[in-house]
Amino acid sequence: MMCPSDNISGPSEVQAIVLKLSESDPLYGKKKKILEGSSASVELRVPLQSSPSSEWINTTVKAMLQISRIIHLDEADLYFFEDSTEGCYSPKNEMEALNSMISLIDSSLTNSNCLHGHVLRGLRDAIVNLLSEFGYRNGMDDTTMKSHKCDEESYLLQWGERIGVQSRLQIAHIEGFGRGATAKEDLKVGDIALEIPVHAIICEETMLESDLHPVLQKIDGISVETMLLLWSMKERYNPSSKFKMYFETLPKEFNTGLSFGVNAIMALDGTPLFEELMQAKEHLRTQYEELFPALCNAHLDKFPPDLYTWDHYLWACELWYSNSMKVQFADGKLRTCLIPIAGFLNHSLYPHITRYGKIDPVTNTLKFPMSRPCRAGEQCYLSYGNFSNSHLITFYGFLPQGDNPYDVISLDIDCGSDGGDDGAECCNQTTHMVRGTWFSNDHNVFHYGLPSPLLDYLRKAQDSSSDINSPLQDKLKIEVQVLEDLYATFSGMMENLGDSDSDAGDNVDWDVNLVLKYKDLQRRIISSILSSCSSGLKMLEDELCRFASGDLTSKSETATSFLLETV
Numbered sequence: 001m002m003c004p005s006d007n008i009s010g011p012s013e014v015q016a017i018v019l020k021l022s023e024s025d026p027l028y029g030k031k032k033k034i035l036e037g038s039s040a041s042v043e044l045r046v047p048l049q050s051s052p053s054s055e056w057i058n059t060t061v062k063a064m065l066q067i068s069r070i071i072h073l074d075e076a077d078l079y080f081f082e083d084s085t086e087g088c089y090s091p092k093n094e095m096e097a098l099n100s101m102i103s104l105i106d107s108s109l110t111n112s113n114c115l116h117g118h119v120l121r122g123l124r125d126a127i128v129n130l131l132s133e134f135g136y137r138n139g140m141d142d143t144t145m146k147s148h149k150c151d152e153e154s155y156l157l158q159w160g161e162r163i164g165v166q167s168r169l170q171i172a173h174i175e176g177f178g179r180g181a182t183a184k185e186d187l188k189v190g191d192i193a194l195e196i197p198v199h200a201i202i203c204e205e206t207m208l209e210s211d212l213h214p215v216l217q218k219i220d221g222i223s224v225e226t227m228l229l230l231w232s233m234k235e236r237y238n239p240s241s242k243f244k245m246y247f248e249t250l251p252k253e254f255n256t257g258l259s260f261g262v263n264a265i266m267a268l269d270g271t272p273l274f275e276e277l278m279q280a281k282e283h284l285r286t287q288y289e290e291l292f293p294a295l296c297n298a299h300l301d302k303f304p305p306d307l308y309t310w311d312h313y314l315w316a317c318e319l320w321y322s323n324s325m326k327v328q329f330a331d332g333k334l335r336t337c338l339i340p341i342a343g344f345l346n347h348s349l350y351p352h353i354t355r356y357g358k359i360d361p362v363t364n365t366l367k368f369p370m371s372r373p374c375r376a377g378e379q380c381y382l383s384y385g386n387f388s389n390s391h392l393i394t395f396y397g398f399l400p401q402g403d404n405p406y407d408v409i410s411l412d413i414d415c416g417s418d419g420g421d422d423g424a425e426c427c428n429q430t431t432h433m434v435r436g437t438w439f440s441n442d443h444n445v446f447h448y449g450l451p452s453p454l455l456d457y458l459r460k461a462q463d464s465s466s467d468i469n470s471p472l473q474d475k476l477k478i479e480v481q482v483l484e485d486l487y488a489t490f491s492g493m494m495e496n497l498g499d500s501d502s503d504a505g506d507n508v509d510w511d512v513n514l515v516l517k518y519k520d521l522q523r524r525i526i527s528s529i530l531s532s533c534s535s536g537l538k539m540l541e542d543e544l545c546r547f548a549s550g551d552l553t554s555k556s557e558t559a560t561s562f563l564l565e566t567v
């Protein structure tokens with residue numbers, strides 16, 4: 001929670017700004033511990049000076065950012081907490097931390113009695129600079145990207161504008177992305193790139209007007225999402241649909257993992273994506289067979305069999321998976337929606353738009369504000385969420401540019417029984433995971449670039465009686481066992497992946513090409529874990545040799561014993 005401070009002197013005069021970790025945050029305990037560990041506290045109060053120096057502005061922003069980052073850590077950030085680079089935990093966390101600081105300052109600036117407007121504006125400018133640098137430093141902006149305007153999509157934009165859509169974006173074909181949205185003009189932090197009135201959004205209410213609804217609502221246990229999916233299968237071909245323009249601009253084929261052919265599926269054997277895809281397809285097939293041909297037989301006029309084939313069903317599934325957004329409406333209800341025009345926004349690990357998804361009750365519109373600047377002509381990106389590569393392939397059909405910090409490999413570890421009984425956080429954790437160890441800066445003994453919750457869990461599983469007072473030599477031996485086990489697990493995974501086929505090049509189909517790239521990325525992650533385990537084992541071996549040769553006692557001041565004090 002972040003809030004302008006209570007009034008101190010005037011009736012509503014802002015004299016300080018306060019950043020505070022909310023006690024209602026479900027991760028309060030863990031975050032408080034981190035803040036206290038870094039000599040910060042759960043509350044930062046910044047008294048506003050009348051004539052601040054630029055040094056004060058910079059130091060203040062730095063201090064605010066430090067607590068704001070911790071306030072906005074999510075479960076995944078906390079799991080990989082040691083991996084921060086220059087204090088930054090993840091792109092999402094950094095953008096949220098900086099943007100919430102701007103919101104806090106903006107709400108103070110709107111205070112009519114604000115005597116320190118110039119100070120707040122100085123702080124705001126410094127934060128905006130950090131946001132700009134963050135985007136450009138990560139090199140995700142692409143003025144040079146080949147793009148050209150597309151007519152059909154421009155008509156959709158014109159249709160949107162006629163019904164109240166306001167857009168500072170235009171639609172273009174962009175190499176490697178299909179269509180995408182580019183900025184018409186320079187867009188600043190806080191600018192609204194796109195504003196869509198509620199009546200231009202496809203949601204549950206749109207379907208209520210359809211003649212399918214009376215039949216659909218009588219189907220036992222059917223979800224609103226399935227009803228919408230079945231509605232869109234027919235509406236796509238309805239010549240008098242209110243959303244005709246929208247349906248006409250949709251791809252004829254989506255090319256997500258759900259449409260992978262046999263060769264791609266075969267090439268996936270032995271990967272986590274194989275399991276994910278098989279389960280997803282099986283689930284959809286079962287769902288389809290529960291509905292068809294029964295619905296067509298019972299209501300031939302409303303469900304024509306040529307529109308309700310398996311292929312059309314799969315197309316609609318891919319449409320909803322890859323293009324829908326969850327939106328919170330003014331009544332507080334979360335609805336799954338298709339949003340014309342906004343559906344052209346592609347995903348990035350360093351998005352421009354992160355804070356969307358809530359209808360503004362005053363304007364009754366859905367706004368897409370900029371969380372970082374975008375120059376005219378550049379592609380403007382959204383964040384679809386913190387997804388692994390296998391999820392992005394299955395439901396969206398692409399791999400993101402850049403290193404995906406959310407591309408984790410989940411580990412099937414039974415956390416139920418022998419994790420110890422001391423209530424340690426590692427043992428409360430129900431899922432464990434790893435990601436590329438290049439994300440970590442700490443490859444020393446007891447860390448190895450691997451996540452601490454996983455290591456702690458494995459240590460306990462090796463020897464639940466080990467504690468902080470165990471002799472160092474015993475601890476090192478447990479470390480060896482942990483790393484050897486991890487090495488064996490990941491060697492097996494590497495073997496399952498087989499040798500790289502990246503030489504296959506451009507001569508393969510789109511789906512096989514995607515699979516080959518995915519497998520190379522998996523190999524890269526696993527190889528980094530194997531290297532980290534190997535170098536960890538080498539360090540441990542050296543330390544244990546020194547013990548054996550009498551160079552080291554459990555009391556000696558070595559790097560390892562120092563590290564031990566700090567873990």
Ligand SMILES: C[S@@+](CC[C@H](N)C(=O)[O-])C[C@H]1O[C@@H](n2cnc3c(N)ncnc32)[C@H](O)[C@@H]1O
Pocket residue numbers: 176177178179180251256322323343344345346347348395396397398399400401
């Ligand atoms: C919501 S649509 C975005 C518009 C889409 N590019 C189009 O031409 O209709 C989502 C789809 O865009 C593509 N896409 C989104 N982000 C991408 C990215 N970073 N790289 C490549 N393709 C992307 C994928 O095909 C995905 O299923």
